[in-house]
Every structure is written in structure tokens, then in C-alpha cells.
Amino acid sequence: MRMSVIGCGYLGAVHAAAMASLGHDVIGIDVDRERVETLSAGVAPFYEPQLTELLRAGLEAGRLRFSTSMTDSADAAVHFLAVGTPQAPNADAADLRYVDAAVDALLPHLRPGSVLAGKSTVPVGTAARVAERVSGTGATVVWNPEFLREGWAVHDTITPDRIVVGAADDPAGRRAVDLLRDVYRASTEAGTPFLVTDLATAELVKGAANAFLATKISFINAMAEIAEASGADVTLLADALGHDTRIGRRYLGSGIGFGGGCLPKDIRAFAARAEELGRGSAVGFLREVDAINLRRRDRAVQLVVDALDGQVVGRRIAVLGAAFKPFSDDIRDSPALDVAVRLRGLGADVVVTDPAALDNAATAHPQLNYRVERDEALRDADAVVVVTEWDEYRREMSPQHAAELVTGRIIVDGRNCLDAAAWRDAGWTYYGMGRR
Numbered sequence: 190m191r192m193s194v195i196g197c198g199y200l201g202a203v204h205a206a207a208m209a210s211l212g213h214d215v216i217g218i219d220v221d222r223e224r225v226e227t228l229s230a231g232v233a234p235f236y237e238p239q240l241t242e243l244l245r246a247g248l249e250a251g252r253l254r255f256s257t258s259m260t261d262s263a264d265a266a267v268h269f270l271a272v273g274t275p276q277a278p279n280a281d282a283a284d285l286r287y288v289d290a291a292v293d294a295l296l297p298h299l300r301p302g303s304v305l306a307g308k309s310t311v312p313v314g315t316a317a318r319v320a321e322r323v324s325g326t327g328a329t330v331v332w333n334p335e336f337l338r339e340g341w342a343v344h345d346t347i348t349p350d351r352i353v354v355g356a357a358d359d360p361a362g363r364r365a366v367d368l369l370r371d372v373y374r375a376s377t378e379a380g381t382p383f384l385v386t387d388l389a390t391a392e393l394v395k396g397a398a399n400a401f402l403a404t405k406i407s408f409i410n411a412m413a414e415i416a417e418a419s420g421a422d423v424t425l426l427a428d429a430l431g432h433d434t435r436i437g438r439r440y441l442g443s444g445i446g447f448g449g450g451c452l453p454k455d456i457r458a459f460a461a462r463a464e465e466l467g468r469g470s471a472v473g474f475l476r477e478v479d480a481i482n483l484r485r486r487d488r489a490v491q492l493v494v495d496a497l498d499g500q501v502v503g504r505r506i507a508v509l510g511a512a513f514k515p516f517s518d519d520i521r522d523s524p525a526l527d528v529a530v531r532l533r534g535l536g537a538d539v540v541v542t543d544p545a546a547l548d549n550a551a552t553a554h555p556q557l558n559y560r561v562e563r564d565e566a567l568r569d570a571d572a573v574v575v576v577t578e579w580d581e582y583r584r585e586m587s588p589q590h591a592a593e594l595v596t597g598r599i600i601v602d603g604r605n606c607l608d609a610a611a612w613r614d615a616g617w618t619y620y621g622m623g624r625r
């Protein structure tokens with residue numbers, strides 16, 4: 190099927206490459222010329238496992254192209270809208286300017302019978318507004334939210350847990366849903382559930398899913414606070430809770446909390462939209478979820494300060510990790526970098542390392558020191574903080590080897606990802622989050 194993907198960021202670039210890999214004929218459109226050139230050369234503009242291979246395969250097969258011109262999307266049967274919806278400046282609400290600009294630019298190219306499938310995460314009610322805007326072109330609007338995780342984006346796009354399509358319950362809506370069934374036939378034949386809803390429910394599924402995940406993470410981090418006050422161990426607690434199949438262990442990873450380009454801004458936008466709808470109190474707990482999350486960053490900084498007996502100025506601190514999570518070079522709202530920046534703000538000599546995110550981190554925070562090699566970051570450190578649970582730190586860093594490099598054997602495990610006993614046995618003072 191001929192399709193366009195409008196917006197080639199984390200979501201759109203992966204979606205375009207994945208759709209080409211399913212055999213579709215895809216044109217990716219972006220206003221950023223440099224990004225279009227990079228993608229056209231078969232280079233992923235950000236770190237995402239498997240994306241480069243998928244891009245190259247699509248380009249070589251002639252099924253994937255990129256362009257800055259919306260005109261090139263004119264013969265597409267489906268237009269996927271995948272532009273960003275960042276947090277608005279000085280507000281919690283989503284900034285919809287890119288959605289509106291993309292729809293306006295697409296309007297002259299929409300043909301009767303074509304489908305505009307929204308993938309961007311939007312406040313409930315946006316799809317109906319977009320449908321209103323395109324009425325008169327003969328095109329149909331559906332909403333088809335994306336649930337991909339960075340680092341697993343290719344996997345999540347090709348084999349998602351579920352496909353949700355929201356559409357109006359009328360002949361045009363049903364035709365559009367059938368077209369989307371054709372788009373995703375390879376996935377549904379492999380067993381992926383295909384759920385059809387109205388427009389508002391499809392938009393809400395995405396917001397609610399992210400709100401639930403954020404709440405689950407903050408729940409265990411709230412338990413970490415209680416564990417700290419009572420001498421319990423939150424990781425053992427999470428293991429025990431997780432065996433209850435109604436609860437499950439996933440997203441009970443305690444530590445410095447969630448960040449990234451989605452969860453933080455999505456829960457704020459969700460709460461802001463609920464306020465607009467006069468139902469702010471229904472999701473008032475999301476403010477608390479946000480507050481618990483941010484408190485964990487304070488806690489990690491405090492652990493380092495306490496471990497150094499309050500003597501932070503001029504002390505060398507190795508910060509292992511900058512990305513908001515492993516398998517990503519994304520530093521948007523990264524708890525890891527936030528901890529590094531705060532320690533620097535207290536006067537510490539902070540040295541940051543990360544396997545993928547150093548360039549992005551150095552551009553955003555030139556005041557920090559950076560080392561490509563982990564061992565160089567560890568050298569002469571008075572304390573070490575692990576803030577992103579890359580395998581390079583979690584599995585591959587030997588406490589004995591690290592002990593030979595540092596000045597002070599103090600390790601703060603901001604992700605509860607290290608084997609505490611192994612580090613203590615090697616002579617380190619180990620501090621976890623919500624652990625004795």
C-alpha cells in the first residue's frame with residue numbers, strides 16, 4: 190500500500206522503516222532537510238537498535254523514500270501523522286502546533302477516500318478537531334496511537350502488543366478501519382489483537398497507558414521512601430509483589446524514576462486536559478506521581494552528599510549514564526543528567542560517561558566533564574553514581590577493577606541494578622535507593 194508518514198522523529202522514522210519492511214511503499218516527510226538527507230542516506234538520526242538495517246533494506250528495495258515536500262505524499266492511500274507533541278512552554282498542556290501545521294500542509298493533498306491516521310500522542314478531543322478541519326476533502330480521520338518504547342522501537346512497531354484504531358462508526362469510518370486492517374495484516378496474522386474504538390477512546394488509550402505506567406513506577410518509588418524510613422528493602426518488596434500475577438514485576442523498577450520524551454510530559458498533558466474537561470480531580474493523583482518521581486532525584490543527590498559527609502565542593506564524582514534509559518541516546522528529561530547537573534550545581538567536579546548519549550549530553554550541558562571510556566570517568570573519583578542501567582555498568586563493570594581506579598570506594602546505585610553484596614565484598618560502601 191502507498192502511504193506517507195508525516196514527521197520523521199523517534200516515532201515517524203521507525204514507523205516509516207517498519208512499514209516498508211512489511212512490504213508497503215512509504216514516503217517519509219519531514220520539514221527538517223538535514224534529517225531527510227540523513228534518513229535518505231540510510232543513517233538513523235538517533236540511536237535505535239535495528240533501525241539502520243531496516244532503513245537500508247527499505248531504501249535498497251525502493252520501498253522507502255524521504256522528502257521535505259508534502260506534495261510527494263499526494264498519491265498515498267494512508268497518511269500517518271507522527272509529529273511531536275511536546276510540553277507547551279510554561280504550561281503542562283501539550284503543544285499542538287506541529288499537529289496543526291502538518292494537517293494544514295497536508296490539506297491540499299488529501300484526496301477523497303484517503304485516510305489520515307493520527308499516531309501522535311494528543312489530548313483527547315484533538316482527533317475530532319482534526320476531522321472537522323479536513324472535512325470537505327473527502328478524506329477520513331482515524332486515530333491509531335503508538336505504544337513503542339525507545340530502544341525497542343523496531344520490535345514494538347512490527348510486533349506490537351495491540352493495535353488500536355479509533356474511527357467514527359459510519360461507512361467512511363468503517364472503510365478507513367478496513368484499510369488499516371490491510372496495513373497491519375502481517376501483525377494481526379501473527380496474532381496481534383486489533384481493537385476498534387471511537388476516536389476519543391483511541392486517544393485516551395495512549396494517555397491512560399502512559400499514566401498507568403508512570404503511576405506504577407512512582408508507586409514502587411513511594412514504597413522506596415517508606416522502606417528508607419523503616420529499614421526495609423524495596424527491591425525485595427518489588428520481587429514479592431511482582432509474583433502476584435495481578436500486579437506483575439514489570440515497571441516496578443525502583444530508583445531515580447522515569448524521564449524521557451514521553452512519560453513526564455504525557456502525564457502532565459493528561460492532567461491538564463482533564464482539568465479542561467472539568468475532571469481534574471479524577472487524575473489529581475498524577476500530580477503526586479510526578480512529585481514522587483522528582484523526589485527520587487533529590488534523594489540520589491542527597492545520598493551522594495551524605496556519603497561524602499557533606500563535603501562535595503571540588504570532589505570528583507563519576508556519573509555513569511546520561512540517557513534517560515539504556516539502549517537510547519535520548520536525554521530529554523533524563524533523571525540521570527539531572528542528578529549530574531545538580532551535583533555540579535553543588536560544586537562537585539562531575540565526570541559523566543555514557544555509551545550512546547554523550548554527544549547529546551555535552552551539547553545540552555557543556556558545564557559538565559565527559560569521558561567516552563567508563564574507566565576514564567572512574568579514575569580518581571571520590572564517589573561513583575550509577576544513573577542509567579546500561580549493561581556496561583550493570584553486568585560488565587567489575588567492582589574489583591573499579592576499586593583500583595577510584596580514590597573513594599563509594600557507590601550510589603541510582604537504578605538498583607548492581608549486585609550490592611559483590612560491591613560490598615570488594616570493599617565498597619554501597620548505597621541503593623530504598624535499600625538498607
Ligand code: UDX
Pocket residue numbers: 335336337338339340399402406439440441442443444445446447448449450451452513514
Ligand atoms: C514510554 C512507554 O513505555 C511507551 O509505551 C510510550 O509509547 C512512550 O513512553 P519510553 O519513554 O521509551 O516509553 O520508556 P520506558 O521504557 O517506558 O521507560 C520510561 C522511563 O521509566 C525511563 O526513564 C525508565 O528508566 C523508567 N522506568 C521504567 C523506571 O524507572 N522503572 C521501571 O520499572 C521502568
